[in-house]
Amino acid sequence: MKHKVATTVNGRRHEHEVEPRLLLVHHLRDNLGLTGTHIGCDTSQCGACTILVDGQAVKSCTMFAVQAEGRSLTTIEGMAKDGQLHPIQQAFWDEHGLQCGYCTPGFIMAAAYLLAQNPNPTEDEIRKGLEGNLCRCTGYVNIVKAVQTAAKTMGGAKVPADKRAAMTSGGE
Amino acid sequence: MAVSQLIGARVQRREDPRLITGHGHFTDDFTRVGVAHVAFVRSPHAHALIKKIDVTAASKADGVAAVYTARDFKGQLAGTLPALPVFVAVKKYVPEHFPIAEREACYQGEIVAVVVAETKAQAADAAELVDVEYQPIAAVMNVEKAAQPGSNKTHSDGPDNICWDLPFTGDEVSEAAFKAAEVVVKERIHQQRLTPTPMETRGVLADYEAYDKRLTMWMSTQNPHFIRLFVSGAMGLQESLVRVISADVGGGFGSKISPYPEDYLVPAVSRLLERPVKWIESRTESVQNAYAGRGQYYDVEVAAKKDGTLLGMRVTQYLDVGAYCAPFSAFQTVACLMAGGAYKWQGISSRTVGVLTNKVPTDPYRGAGRPEATHLVERMVDLVAHEIGMDPVAIRRKNFIQPKEFPFTQNFGLVVDSGDYEKTLNRALELAGYDQLRKQQTEGRKHGKYMGIGLSTWIELCGFGPSSATAPATGGIALSEAAQVRVMPTGSVIVYTGTHAHGQGHETTFSQIVADTLGVPMESVDLRHGDTGEGTAMGYGTAGSRSLSVGGVAISRASGKVVDKARKLAAHILEAAEEDIVFDQGKFHVKGSPDKSKTFGEVAFAAYGAGLPEGMEQGLEAVAYFDPPNLVWPFGAHVCVVEVDPETGAVEIQKYVAVDDCGNIINPTIVEGQIHGGVTQGIGQALFEEMIYDEESGQLKTGTLIDYSVPTANEIPNLITDNTVTPSPTNELGVKGIGEAGTIAASAAVINAISDALTPFGIKHVDMPASPNRLWAQIKEARK
Numbered sequence: 001m002k003h004k005v006a007t008t009v010n011g012r013r014h015e016h017e018v019e020p021r022l023l024l025v026h027h028l029r030d031n032l033g034l035t036g037t038h039i040g041c042d043t044s045q046c047g048a049c050t051i052l053v054d055g056q057a058v059k060s061c062t063m064f065a066v067q068a069e070g071r072s073l074t075t076i077e078g079m080a081k082d083g084q085l086h087p088i089q090q091a092f093w094d095e096h097g098l099q100c101g102y103c104t105p106g107f108i109m110a111a112a113y114l115l116a117q118n119p120n121p122t123e124d125e126i127r128k129g130l131e132g133n134l135c136r137c138t139g140y141v142n143i144v145k146a147v148q149t150a151a152k153t154m155g156g157a158k159v160p161a162d163k164r165a166a167m168t169s170g171g172e
Numbered sequence: 173m174a175v176s177q178l179i180g181a182r183v184q185r186r187e188d189p190r191l192i193t194g195h196g197h198f199t200d201d202f203t204r205v206g207v208a209h210v211a212f213v214r215s216p217h218a219h220a221l222i223k224k225i226d227v228t229a230a231s232k233a234d235g236v237a238a239v240y241t242a243r244d245f246k247g248q249l250a251g252t253l254p255a256l257p258v259f260v261a262v263k264k265y266v267p268e269h270f271p272i273a274e275r276e277a278c279y280q281g282e283i284v285a286v287v288v289a290e291t292k293a294q295a296a297d298a299a300e301l302v303d304v305e306y307q308p309i310a311a312v313m314n315v316e317k318a319a320q321p322g323s324n325k326t327h328s329d330g331p332d333n334i335c336w337d338l339p340f341t342g343d344e345v346s347e348a349a350f351k352a353a354e355v356v357v358k359e360r361i362h363q364q365r366l367t368p369t370p371m372e373t374r375g376v377l378a379d380y381e382a383y384d385k386r387l388t389m390w391m392s393t394q395n396p397h398f399i400r401l402f403v404s405g406a407m408g409l410q411e412s413l414v415r416v417i418s419a420d421v422g423g424g425f426g427s428k429i430s431p432y433p434e435d436y437l438v439p440a441v442s443r444l445l446e447r448p449v450k451w452i453e454s455r456t457e458s459v460q461n462a463y464a465g466r467g468q469y470y471d472v473e474v475a476a477k478k479d480g481t482l483l484g485m486r487v488t489q490y491l492d493v494g495a496y497c498a499p500f501s502a503f504q505t506v507a508c509l510m511a512g513g514a515y516k517w518q519g520i521s522s523r524t525v526g527v528l529t530n531k532v533p534t535d536p537y538r539g540a541g542r543p544e545a546t547h548l549v550e551r552m553v554d555l556v557a558h559e560i561g562m563d564p565v566a567i568r569r570k571n572f573i574q575p576k577e578f579p580f581t582q583n584f585g586l587v588v589d590s591g592d593y594e595k596t597l598n599r600a601l602e603l604a605g606y607d608q609l610r611k612q613q614t615e616g617r618k619h620g621k622y623m624g625i626g627l628s629t630w631i632e633l634c635g636f637g638p639s640s641a642t643a644p645a646t647g648g649i650a651l652s653e654a655a656q657v658r659v660m661p662t663g664s665v666i667v668y669t670g671t672h673a674h675g676q677g678h679e680t681t682f683s684q685i686v687a688d689t690l691g692v693p694m695e696s697v698d699l700r701h702g703d704t705g706e707g708t709a710m711g712y713g714t715a716g717s718r719s720l721s722v723g724g725v726a727i728s729r730a731s732g733k734v735v736d737k738a739r740k741l742a743a744h745i746l747e748a749a750e751e752d753i754v755f756d757q758g759k760f761h762v763k764g765s766p767d768k769s770k771t772f773g774e775v776a777f778a779a780y781g782a783g784l785p786e787g788m789e790q791g792l793e794a795v796a797y798f799d800p801p802n803l804v805w806p807f808g809a810h811v812c813v814v815e816v817d818p819e820t821g822a823v824e825i826q827k828y829v830a831v832d833d834c835g836n837i838i839n840p841t842i843v844e845g846q847i848h849g850g851v852t853q854g855i856g857q858a859l860f861e862e863m864i865y866d867e868e869s870g871q872l873k874t875g876t877l878i879d880y881s882v883p884t885a886n887e888i889p890n891l892i893t894d895n896t897v898t899p900s901p902t903n904e905l906g907v908k909g910i911g912e913a914g915t916i917a918a919s920a921a922v923i924n925a926i927s928d929a930l931t932p933f934g935i936k937h938v939d940m941p942a943s944p945n946r947l948w949a950q951i952k953e954a955r956k
Contacts, residue, residue, distance in 0.1 A: 019293070035201040036194015038422070040371045041455040045877035048371060076194035089192040093184060096841045099675030099849060101191030102198060102371040102422030127885040134877070136371050136423050137675045138845060139852030139914075140885040 007068045009034070010078025018065045025049040027065035028075060036076040036105050040134065047133030050106040051075045057113030059132070076105035079112070088112055088150040097146030099137035107133050111147045120151055178684040178694060182841045185680045186694075187420075187673075197419035199375040202390045204448035207377070208237050210438060211295035212451070213285035213302045214461075215277030218311035218530040218870020219326070222275055222284060226303040230287055233301055235294035238445055240286040242274035248440040249406045253431065253496070260336045260502045260524065267327045267528065269496040271433035277306070278327055278495035279532050280872055281460040283433055288441055288449060311530040311870030315469065315492045319527045326495055326528040335493045335526035340508050340584060346475070346519035349484025353475030357555045361548045362939050363466040365492065365863040366856075367874075368537045369882050370674070372422020373453035374432065374462070378439035382446055387439055388415045388705075394424040394672055395713030400704045402431045403439060415705040421674035425853070426536035427462045428674065429715045430499040459875050464863060465537020467492035468504065468544055472511075474552045478560050480567040487511045487548065489524040494533035501534050502526060503541060506633075509584040510545035514593045514631045514807060515553070515571040520583040530870050536715065538853055539632075539912040543919060546630040550920035551937065554627075554927065558936060564924070565601065568629050569594060579901070586633065588805045589902045592833070596896050597629055600809035600831040603892055609813060617932060622818055623826070624929025628810040628921035634717035634909035635804040635902070652799035653718070654708035655726035657686065657734050659792040661780040663773030664696040667730075670711015671723035672702045675849075676911060677842045678719060682727050684838055685905075689731035691758025691772050708795070717806070717909025720838065725903045726798035733794035738775045744785040745770055745778060804900045804908040808832035810851070812921035816929045821948030823859060823926060825889045832913050833896045836906040840895070843910050847893050850914020856883045857915075858922035862941050930954075 002017040009032060016031050028034045028051070037060060040048035049060040052074040079086040088111050091097065098104040107130065114121060114129040121129060126147045127140070135143060190196050215222075227239040253269040272283045285302045289295035310324040317323055318333040326333050350356065370392075377390040387409055393399050396416040404414040421428065434451055442449045453461075468491045475484040489508050493501050508522035557567040572593045573580045580588040601607075606625070613623045636642050639650030656668040667686050671678065679699045687694040700707060712718070735755060742760035743750040752763045761769035770778075778784075779792040813827040830847050837843050860881040864873045874880040899906030919940060926938050926947070933954040939946065 021293070029200075034194070035198075036196075038198065038372070039200070040373075040422075041877045043455070043876045043878050046371065046455075076192075080193050085189075085192070092192050093188045096185065096845050098188060098191055099677070099845055100371065100423040101187070101196050101420065101675070104191055105194050108192065123890070131884045131886045134371065134882055134884065136369055136425070136853070136882065137849045139848035139850075139891060140888050141848040141891050142845060144885065144890070 003066050005066050005069050008072045010074060020064065020066055022065045023061050024063040024065050024068050025060040028060060034075050034077050038102055038105060040103065045134065046103070047110060048103050048106040050109040050133065052109055052113060055116065057110050076108060079108065087153045088115070091146040091150035091153065095142045095146040095149055097138065097142045103133060103135045107135065107143055111150065114147065115151055115154060119154065178688045179838050181684065181839070183680055183684055183694065183839055185677045186683065187677060187679045198372050198422050199377065199390055199392045200452045202377050203450065204377065204379050207448045207450050208288050208290060208445065209292040209295045210441060210449050210451035211287045211299040212283045212434070213287065213299050213304065214281045215273065215284055215306070216280065217277060217306055217308045218280045218313070220277050220306040220308045222273060222277060222304060223307050224305040225285055227285065229303065230298045230301040233294070233298040235290035236298045237288045237290065239302065240441065240444065241284070242270065242272045244444065245272055245437065245440055248444065249436050250408060251406060253433065254402055254499050259505050260338060260526070262338060263336045263497070264334050265331055266335065266497045267330055271436045276328060279530050280870060281457070281532060283437065286437060286441060288445060313529055313531065313865055313867050313870050315490050315527045315529060318529050319490065319525060326530050333528040335497055335528050336502065337525045339521065339523040341521045343486065343521050346484035346486050346521040349518040350475045352483055354478045355476045355556060355559050356473060357552060357559055358473045359552065359555060359937055361470045361472060361551055363468040363544050363547065364940055365467040365534070366465040366537055366861050367459050367462055367863055367880060368425040368427035368465055370423030370425055370427060373455060373458040374428065374434070375452035376434055376438040377448065377450040378442040379448035380439060380442040385409060386413045388417065389439055390417045391435065392421050392428060393418045394421065394428040394674055394715055396672060396702055396704050397670055397711040398713055399431050399435060403436060406436050407439060407443070417705065418672060418702040421672065424674040425538045426465065426540055426715060429713065430463060430535050456876055459880055460872055461532055463498050463533050463535035464494065465534065466544065467534045470548050472548055472552055474556055476556045480557070480560060480562045480570045482515050482553070482556065482571045483518050485511060485517060485520045487520070487522045489522070491524060491526045492531065492534060493526045493528050494531045495528065496533050498533035498535040500536050503536055504534070504544065506541035507544040509586060510542055510633065511549055512583050513546060513549035514573060514629050516573055517583055531865060538850065538915040542632045542912065542916045543854065546628060546916050547920045547923070550628050550630070550924060554924050555936060564627050565606065568597065568627065587802055588631070589802055589900055590805060590898050591631065591807050592896065592898050593629055593807055596807060596831045596833055597809040599894055599896060600811050600829050603831065603894060604811040604813065604827060604829045606811065622816045622929045622932065624814050624816065624925040624927065626812040626921045626923065626925025626928055628917045628924065630810070630917040630920070631805060631807040632913065632916050633803040633805055634912065635721035635800060636716040636718045637803055638801060639799050641803070650799050651712050652797050653723040653726045654711055654795065654797050655723065655730040656708055656795045657727070657730040657793060659734060659776045661777050663692065663776045665690060665692060665698065667697060667699045667727060668707025669699065669701050669723045669727060670708045671719040672714045674714065676714065676719060676846070677839070681720065681838045681842060682724060685724060685728050686731050689728060689735060691755065717911040720907050721804045721900070721903055721909055722798055722800055724907065725905055726796050728905055729798060730794045730796035733796060734792060737792060737794070738772060738779070740785060740788065741779055742770050742775050745775070800902055802902045804835065804902050806832065806834045806908040806910065806913055808913060808917060810917040810921040812925040814922065814925040814929055816926060816947060818951050821944035821946070821951060823942060823947065825855065825922070828889055829892045830914065830917065831894045831896065832910065833898050834910040834913065835900040835908040836897060837895065838907065843895065844893050846910045847914045848891050850912060851891055851918045852883055852888050854915045854918020855888060855922055858919040858940055858942060860941050860943065
């Protein structure tokens, strides 16, 4: 039996009928064609599928699609606006924070949530904050650097709370 | 040649915009209209006879298009998976390996049936309904036991478990050295099995078009041309009608070099079913079935004098081949040839034994053989230093091959092209603050702080390879590399290479070389790879840190040929003699009159027009092949500082310094990134990672990323890197490889540091992974 699920993804409303067992990550990739969200494990260890659900970082393999009913989702495809990279994306590029790029969307989304919660994190807070995401290429050195750079360009603690929410919720 | 502007510059990567915005093209991002999905039924037993397979229920399940067993592929796939006589002269016993088991499953995860359905979920559901009757038999899991005569057998019809057993040099070579010895140190050094864990697992989408016998495969591989060669051969297809497309590859680390069973079965299913089919490996499948790394142990003996002079070494490698001999498993015997490291020895004798077990096959994993060699020689040198009470720095300095001695022919006849080992060591010690660290250590020990300092003065050989050395590895084909440079009439450039990339940034680095050589803006150069349907006829992909020092040189040469033709044409246009034409900053001019010039783009346009010089054909493009005269020999010095908590066995890495020398550098940012990632994988092996099997049942106990621990951001320190530059004399770019360097160096530095930290307990040697439970137990035992 299929269930109706209506979500807002990157500011656009979508309605689909899905099997109740369909994972949110498969819904995003297979039904919505948003293939930027990647799958790297079967056990919610790797974080490659991290997206924002109502502004909160969630591994999209840990939710069923039907649980996203009525939620506002932001995927990696929703981060750049009007041809402008999000400061976190820009920082990953500037600091060589990626190599093969497979884990990168998940890291960028996890970093977005981290910086929304803590606009001025210490190195230690960044490392702990990204512990749920695995990268096999970079040794995390330049990922940490990229998040530090993004924190600076995003204005650190100076960004008002309402603006921070807007930056990460992906809503219009 | 134009003045170099881009070579050596920190150019931002060109591949990043698509990857940071979610627009990369990984294998699972591709599909075809009408695609069906494949699920594999795999043996849950490490060793079992297959008595009966009942597919009735599975065939009737929702959405199922077909269920196949081994018999269905007998007419589809010829021969067995390739197991080439690579790097060992003689193999005693190479079990046949058909991509799907018929009568006997020899490792947990070996494929026994194939289910195809309309959706991925339906295929997975139906795979559960395939009823296989197994008769489990004793699993051969322990390498040492498996090598004994009369052991249980990995394959019930095999003679024994010995895949190969041969010396590279006999015992007599080191005999004199051992006679002169004042000190002899012995140790058994383990290299645990690792699973490479690229973040993107493998996968294949295959579309066979029966009407013109054309096969297209989209897959995640380091080596598309190699896959095309073997799959076309096995399927009886014309090589030119098979196209392998490998766009973005989410990491490889060696595990995506060789063809796998699925790489044959998925296209064969497409041909059987006459529709496109797709299989994406799950992580659990990957941990269980990706060709594993390392899986060796070494019995090593070193003879030395009391003043620290190293004399001789005897080393025997026992290599856990797994259930079948994977194409490049025996490449790892190169550890025997590299066992002498950066030092001078009177004699080294080595022997390698390849042993079959009921586990997934081993194959190269980042560094392949060279991390093992570094680990063993760097450990042994520290053990000698400890034995004679010498500082680990001093013993290294005393035995290094000296800069004036290069090219240096080492004990196995390999010619080390260049080196300056003391220079990297000095720089690493300076960055680490070595003298201060030793003072801190002495002081700390008074207060129960167990700090340790570990060195790894590593060397490697890479850049495969000279055809003379590597042709045996490829069935006779030279492991050279090809490049094609095509200039469009309006001056933009397409460059094809037979190498590939899975994170190394070749679209950037190689474009830097071409743009500099042609004197054109980098934006006008498009680097293409990973598609056998266009570009070079052959290629050997990316492995063994070969892409720049072989593929990059081929690209440089093809670009040079283009400039040569353009210069002839420019001379014709400018009405001057060719030798009077100067090419500078992308412009051709006549010597002495720089105001009268033609840009590269103008000459390119003219090359497609009329009025060419007598005998010149239209067009501006060139092909070059590069077969290097030697391997290249990077080196470096790493310093690791740890503190071990004796109450918990936990290790904290307090500092890690890596000073490496890969010759001339095209893009320093990319080089640093390669070191960061390489070191982290070495730390992963040293501290965390291990494939653990139940010795009785053969079950893999670390089958997911829950149990198999790869390092997270919270476990890796900020790495301090630097370089020295000793250009390679082997190629005109003066470049060496850097992709594997960090991994080759790191495990030795970490384990030397831990062993150093535990000296007060009388502990001299620590095995990998140096997990808290292992160290805690070792400290507890030592305290008794």
